Amino acid sequence: MILYEYPFNERLRTYLRLEQLFRRLGELIPRTHALDHHFALVTIFEIMDVAARADLKADVLKDIEKHKHQLDAYRGNPSISEAALDAVIAQLDRCFAALNTQAGKSGHSLTENDWLMSIRSRVGIPGGTCGFDLPAYYDWQHRDAAMRQRALQEWASTLAPLAESIYLLLKLLRDSGVAQKVAAERGQFQQNLPQGRTFQLLRMRVDPALGVIPEISGNRLIVSVRLMRMGEDARLHPCTEDAAFELTLCA
Template sequence: MILYEYPFNERIRTYLRLQQLFSRLGELVGRDQALDHHFALITLFEIMEVGGRSELKSEVLKDLERQKQVYSAYRGNPAISEKALDGLIAQLDHLFEALNHVAGKMGQSLTDHDFLMALRSRVAIPGGTCEFDLPAYHAWQHHDASSRTRDLQQWILPFAPWAQAIEQLLQMLRESGSSQKVMATSGQLQQNLPQGRSFQLLRLKIDPSLGLTPEISCNRLLVVIRMMRQQSDGKLVATTDDVPFEMTLCA
């Protein structure tokens, strides 16, 4: 099954983008080639760009505190393991404290690093990191893989509290929903959302053998999904077939 996720608000949209970038960064840092490490640095700069809003830190901290309050309310429930609950709340406390001790906005610790900031200013220019533009960076790419990896790990270390907190929040959000099997009749599903509930994320799973791509539109009142088929010229055309898929609404 292919999984698609659609955020209902800008905050969750930012979390999803950052999670994808952190995942890519971790994979690239673990490789040995200089080209992989080049794109690891580009990904690092993308993370700084996406996470550069000054209010993002307070939003993540508020979400961690909100989740702690939600799970604290389960204390005394005989259906809930107190040991597991204590462990989860302790983990939320740890993530809160770790992020709260990070100074400034995401990536601020790197803004005084001349080598990285010179590279960041050039990567937006097509071909702007050639050896005649950035000889110091060209030399760094010729360091042995272990040396480059150590540098990368040192540079990304301040981002770890952010990555761990966002990973935990998204995991808890995804687990809050229950999956249902639905049908897009004649290729389209339109569903009204219940009043009084504030959904944050839609998750959709579809069989790849169907060869279809969902086009999703959501707001707090309505979900609209159209199933599209890609033509040989790349154009997407709405299908009129009945299409089964799984959908999860997460609050």
């Protein structure tokens, strides 16, 4: 099954973008090729760009506090495991403390590294990190892979509190949804959203054998899915057949 996710607000869009970047970074650092480490460094710079948003850290801390208050309300409920509840709240506390005690924005300390910033200033230029542009960086790429990995891990560690917080918040959000089987008649699906609940994320699982690509739109009142197919002309065309998929709304 192919999983598609659609965020209903800008804050969650930022969280999902960061999650994608952190997962990419986690894939690239353990590799040994210099090209992989170049793109690991590019990913660190991308994370820094996203994390530079003024209110991001405050939003994450606020969301952690919100989840903690919601979970605290479950104490004393006989159908809830106190041990499991304590474990999740402890995770939230750790993430909050680690992020809150970090000075400035995530990755801010890296901006004091002139060598890294010289690379960052050239990365956006097509071919801007050639050996004749940045000989010191070219030399670094030819050094021992283990040394490069240690350096990347050290730089990435400044982003770890933000990464752990994002991972935990998205896991809690995804776990809040209940999957349901739905059908798109002639490739079209619409569902009114219940009033009184603010959904933040739509998750959609599609069987790849159907050969369809969803175009998702939505707001606090309604969600709409239009199924498309890639044609021989390399363009998307509306699907006119009935198709079933799995839909999850997460609040």
